[in-house]
Structure formats: C-alpha cells, structure tokens
Amino acid sequence: MENTNPNACSAMEGGLPGKCANLAFPYIAMQGMNAERYDQAQALAAGTLFPGLNLPFFKAVKSKMNCDNTALCELMALSFAITELGLYLDTHQNDKEALALYTDYVSLAKEGKKRYEAAYGPLQQTSVTTAGYTWLNNPWPWELEGGNR
Amino acid sequence: MFIYEKRLQYPVKIKNPNPKLAAAIISQYGGPDGELGASLRYLSQRFSMPYPELKGLLTDIGTEELGHLEMIGAIVHQLTRNLTDEQIRTAGFDAYFVDHTTGVYPTAASGAPWSAATMQVTGDMIADLTEDLAAEQKARVTYDNILRLSDDPDVSDAIRFLREREIVHFQRFGEGLRLAKDRLGQKNVYFVNPSFDK
Numbered sequence: 001m002e003n004t005n006p007n008a009c010s011a012m013e014g015g016l017p018g019k020c021a022n023l024a025f026p027y028i029a030m031q032g033m034n035a036e037r038y039d040q041a042q043a044l045a046a047g048t049l050f051p052g053l054n055l056p057f058f059k060a061v062k063s064k065m066n067c068d069n070t071a072l073c074e075l076m077a078l079s080f081a082i083t084e085l086g087l088y089l090d091t092h093q094n095d096k097e098a099l100a101l102y103t104d105y106v107s108l109a110k111e112g113k114k115r116y117e118a119a120y121g122p123l124q125q126t127s128v129t130t131a132g133y134t135w136l137n138n139p140w141p142w143e144l145e146g147g148n149r
Numbered sequence: 150m151f152i153y154e155k156r157l158q159y160p161v162k163i164k165n166p167n168p169k170l171a172a173a174i175i176s177q178y179g180g181p182d183g184e185l186g187a188s189l190r191y192l193s194q195r196f197s198m199p200y201p202e203l204k205g206l207l208t209d210i211g212t213e214e215l216g217h218l219e220m221i222g223a224i225v226h227q228l229t230r231n232l233t234d235e236q237i238r239t240a241g242f243d244a245y246f247v248d249h250t251t252g253v254y255p256t257a258a259s260g261a262p263w264s265a266a267t268m269q270v271t272g273d274m275i276a277d278l279t280e281d282l283a284a285e286q287k288a289r290v291t292y293d294n295i296l297r298l299s300d301d302p303d304v305s306d307a308i309r310f311l312r313e314r315e316i317v318h319f320q321r322f323g324e325g326l327r328l329a330k331d332r333l334g335q336k337n338v339y340f341v342n343p344s345f346d347k
Contacts, residue, residue: 012336012337022330022336022338024339025275025326025330025338026279026282026323026326027323027327028282028319028320028322028323028324028326028327029323030324030327031320031324044159046313047159047309047310047311047312047313047314047317048313048314048316048317050317053313053316053317053320054313055313055316056309056313057292057293057296057309057312059293059296059297060296060305060308060309060312061302061305061306061309063306063309063310065159065160065306067160072156072160073160075156076156076157076158076159076160079158080158080159083158083209083213084317086209087206087209087210087213087317087318087321088321090202090205090206090209090321090325091202091206091321091324091325091328092324093202122155123154123155123156124152124153124154124155125153135155140155141155141156141157141219141223142157142161142219142222142223142226142227143226143227144162144163144227144230146156146157
C-alpha cells in the first residue's frame with residue numbers, strides 16, 4: 001500500500017497508508033468484510049477463524065491437535081467458531097454474510113450439544129437426564145480424563 | 150448472569166507431569182499479565198463504556214478470558230498430578246509447594262500474589278481500550294516466553310492456542326477504538342469523556 005504524504009494532510013492529521021487520520025490516536029486496520037475463513041475444525045486448531053490473523057511464534061510447534069470426530073471436539077470447534085464470529089460481529093455488526101454464518105453455527109452447535117450430552121452427560125447443571133443428577137459425575141473438564149472424549 | 154458450561158474451550162491433555170513448567174505457567178493464572186487480570190479488567194471496564202459495540206466487546210472478550218483462566222488452571226493441575234517426593238523438591242516448584250501443595254493459586258511465577266494493582270479501570274473509553282491493547286500484547290509476550298521454556302508438545306499446543314487468541318483480541322480492541330472514534334465524530338477526541346460528560 002502506498003503511504004500518504006503526511007504533508008498533504010491537515011495540521012491535525014498525519015499519514016496512514018491510504019488516507020489521512022487524526023494525530024495522537026492509535027490505529028489498527030479494520031478487518032475487511034470478505035476476509036478468508038477456515039472451517040471450524042481448522043479454526044480451533046489455529047486459534048482463529050481467519051488465516052489473516054494467524055500469526056504464530058517461531059518457537060511454537062505446528063498444531064498437533066488430535067481432536068477429530070469425537071462429540072467433544074465437534075462441539076469445541078463449533079463453539080469456537082461462534083465465539084470468534086461473535087467477536088468479529090461486535091465490530092462488524094452490518095456484515096450480513098457473517099451474521100448468517102453465525103446463525104448457522106449456532107444451530108449446528110445446538111445439535112452438537114445434544115449429541116455430546118447423550119454420550120457423556122450434562123454440559124450445564126440444568127441439563128437433567130433420566131439417569132439422575134449426573135451433573136456431578138467425573139471427569140470434570142480440568143481433569144486429564146475430561147479431555148479424552 | 151453467568152452460566153457454567155462443563156467443558157474447556159480447547160483440549161488440555163498433558164501426559165507427563167512437570168512441576169517446574171507448572172511453576173512458570175502459573176503466571177498466566179495470577180501474574181501481572183495473566184488471564185485473571187484480563188477477565189476482571191474487561192468485565193469491570195465494560196460498566197463505563199458509552200457505546201453498545203464496546204459494551205459487547207468487553208463482555209464477550211472478558212467472558213472468553215474466564216475460559217482461558219480455566220484452561221491455565223487445567224494445565225497447572227495436570228502438570229502437578231501424582232508427584233514423587235523427588236519431584237516436589239524440583240527447583241522452582243518447592244517454593245510454590247510449601248504454600249499451596251498442588252492447589253492452583255493466583256500468583257505470579259516470581260511469587261507475588263495476584264493484585265488489582267496490575268490492572269486499571271479509568272472510566273474513560275479511550276484510556277481503557279488503549280490499556281487493553283497493551284494488555285493483549287503483554288499476555289502474548291508471556292505466552293511467547295512460556296513457549297521458549299516448554300519442551301512438552303502437549304503444553305505448547307494449548308499455549309499456542311491461547312497466544313493466538315491474544316492477537317485476535319488485540320485486533321478487535323483496535324477496531325473497537327476505531328468505532329469509538331467514529332462515534333465521537335470530532336477532530337479533538339479528547340475534548341470530553343463521553344462516559345462522564347453528558
């Protein structure tokens with residue numbers, strides 16, 4: 001991108017790539033509305049839905065997440081895409097395509113949650129089953145066994 | 150209102166205990182740039198935000214940070230399970246062990262317990278959001294340094310995920326600042342504090 005000549009801006013402005021902007025104010029470029037996206041499983045593995053924001057550290061190993069096809073991983077991936085798109089929508093509330101995708105992910109996650117609960121028990125205390133008060137059942141999420149689903 | 154969901158945001162499955170690494174990672178639980186400070190900072194700053202997109206952004210990122218706090222707790226918990234007498238004497242872990250056994254306590258790796266003095270709520274959206282940009286960068290550096298210290302791929306994988314979230318949050322806070330400036334609609338953005346001067 002070509003730099004605006006700051007001398008062409010008004011006294012209260014300076015040069016940013018492409019246009020003049022206020023002095024003494026921090027600027028982060030707004031992400032565009034048609035940004036490339038990963039699918040939900042790739043997004044969970046990368047830590048972002050957006051390849052453009054995937055900026056790893058040289059000491060980090062490539063994601064070795066082995067989390068495919070279990071009900072927990074399916075739910076984690078869908079919920080992560082919802083979290084990530086939700087933050088995006090907070091600053092891009094007029095992006096209708098992203099909102100439609102968000103809605104799709106929300107209904108997929110509802111189904112995913114049902115499948116998970118049928119297999120492993122409640123995700124929320126209120127998800128009472130015919131098997132009794134299974135909310136208390138081990139493992140809890142921080143326990144090693146909790147991640148092996 | 151908050152409702153607990155009984156799962157982690159990202160899998161934490163650590164096969165090999167490593168108390169020395171746990172004693173470093175505890176800093177992201179209760180250290181100066183850790184997840185406890187992050188969540189309390191954002192969930193407290195939101196009360197004085199004047200615009201809906203900023204109230205939403207701080208609520209949603211603050212909530213995600215609580216999930217990250219839980220992930221760090223899980224990492225520390227799993228790294229310190231089934232320790233031998235020899236392992237509890239590990240340099241770097243013995244000082245933590247004497248006070249907390251293998252409980253998860255909000256403290257910096259260097260020993261200072263978590264303090265609200267590590268964060269600020271100014272009641273001014275530009276000052277708060279600028280602090281939040283810095284906070285995400287400081288947390289990112291802490292994760293970089295944990296990745297330098299870790300030789301366990303199970304730990305590094307979860308830490309890599311958390312580090313990437315800092316970068317995404319930095320981007321969104323920056324966009325939040327831009328939206329805030331557009332809302333002010335004036336050249337001198339410091340003329341009033343829109344949270345206070347009605």
